[in-house]
Amino acid sequence: MNQRIAPHQESDLFGLLYGFRFRPGEPGREIDSSTALECLRAPADPHEFVWLHLNLAHASCERWMKTNFELPDEFLEALHEGSRSTRIEHVDSALLAVVNDVVFDFNRVSTDIATLWVCVRSNLMISARHQPLRSVDKLRSSVKHGEIFRSPLELLAHLLRDQSEVLAQFMRKTSISVDKIEDQLLSQRLSNNRTELGTMRRVLVRLQRLLALEPGSLMRLLHRPPTWLLEDDLQELRQSTEESALVISDLTALGERLKLLQEEIAANLNEQTNRTLFTLTVVTVLALPINIVAGFFGMNVGGIPLASDPHGFWVLVALVATFTFIAGRWAFRKSRDY
Numbered sequence: 001m002n003q004r005i006a007p008h009q010e011s012d013l014f015g016l017l018y019g020f021r022f023r024p025g026e027p028g029r030e031i032d033s034s035t036a037l038e039c040l041r042a043p044a045d046p047h048e049f050v051w052l053h054l055n056l057a058h059a060s061c062e063r064w065m066k067t068n069f070e071l072p073d074e075f076l077e078a079l080h081e082g083s084r085s086t087r088i089e090h091v092d093s094a095l096l097a098v099v100n101d102v103v104f105d106f107n108r109v110s111t112d113i114a115t116l117w118v119c120v121r122s123n124l125m126i127s128a129r130h131q132p133l134r135s136v137d138k139l140r141s142s143v144k145h146g147e148i149f150r151s152p153l154e155l156l157a158h159l160l161r162d163q164s165e166v167l168a169q170f171m172r173k174t175s176i177s178v179d180k181i182e183d184q185l186l187s188q189r190l191s192n193n194r195t196e197l198g199t200m201r202r203v204l205v206r207l208q209r210l211l212a213l214e215p216g217s218l219m220r221l222l223h224r225p226p227t228w229l230l231e232d233d234l235q236e237l238r239q240s241t242e243e244s245a246l247v248i249s250d251l252t253a254l255g256e257r258l259k260l261l262q263e264e265i266a267a268n269l270n271e272q273t274n275r276t277l278f279t280l281t282v283v284t285v286l287a288l289p290i291n292i293v294a295g296f297f298g299m300n301v302g303g304i305p306l307a308s309d310p311h312g313f314w315v316l317v318a319l320v321a322t323f324t325f326i327a328g329r330w331a332f333r334k335s336r337d338y
Helices: 001-014 033-041 061-068 073-078 134-144 154-184 193-211 215-222 231-297 312-337
Strands: 015-023 030-032 049-055 087-091 095-101 113-120 122-130
Touching: 015 033, 030 231, 033 049, 049 061, 049 134, 049 154, 061 073, 061 087, 061 122, 073 087, 073 095, 073 113, 073 312, 087 215, 095 134, 122 154, 134 154, 154 193, 154 231, 193 231, 215 231, 231 312
Parallel strands: 049 122
Antiparallel strands: 015 030, 015 049, 087 095, 095 113, 113 122
8 A cells, every 4th residue: 555655655755746658649647756757768669758747836846857857947937937928939949838727726616817837848748837727637637538649749739728618618607697797787687787897807808918828929939840849739739829819819809798888887877877966956946946935935024025915825836836837847858958
């Protein structure tokens, strides 16, 4: 029993979460850190390659990478840089990829973003992260279910497609929520949907900004690919990036839809406010004649007209009613003009 768990403990010493060894025409087999180093130093097949997924939160992870793998300096610097835009670059006969994705969480649907750093060579793919990601978990499930990969770049292309699928699922759920809010807007049953729309729009803008692939980096890679890169791999990468671009485009369209709904709700709220102000204005105008007459006749001075007239009250009622009718007709005519 102790021998079975020993490889996992050894891998964990260096921050290796899991590793896979791929041979032509065969599904990937899970390996530990020592086996991975042996495969890279003395490969049994020149076409085999290894995928290692590392946890950067481990204290020994970065030192282990520097000691055992000839990684480009740009990759090690990217692990500590502030800018984390999604991109793929050709650096020292290797590919450097920075992929942003949604954080994997079993308990809830997360919208937090984490970064995955990937370095790809002809026989090696290293991926490193601080937090678990949904796209990497989907890629691992595909490998464990026996899917066959011919090259490390095909693994990277599959990872980009998984990222697009995760983003598409989030977009579908957001679209359902937007549809419900739109139905409430059409049926005039609005509550606090404006705040909810604002939150969703901010999340979409953040996802679009971080997950969109830099077009310049992809164009440079396609024009100057590494010598070991096959044409089929380039085509696979091109297709995966096109799928990502389509999802980002759908995100943009959904963001515009949210913006229009926000403007429509704001217009409805302004209309309701204007109606309330108009009602208050009409009430004030209608009460103005009687207030003026009451103010005059409430003065404690001599010479008040109709004071001794037995029909004085009804004369005043007729006078106030006439002025109220004229004021009301004027107010409603002004409202029809607008």
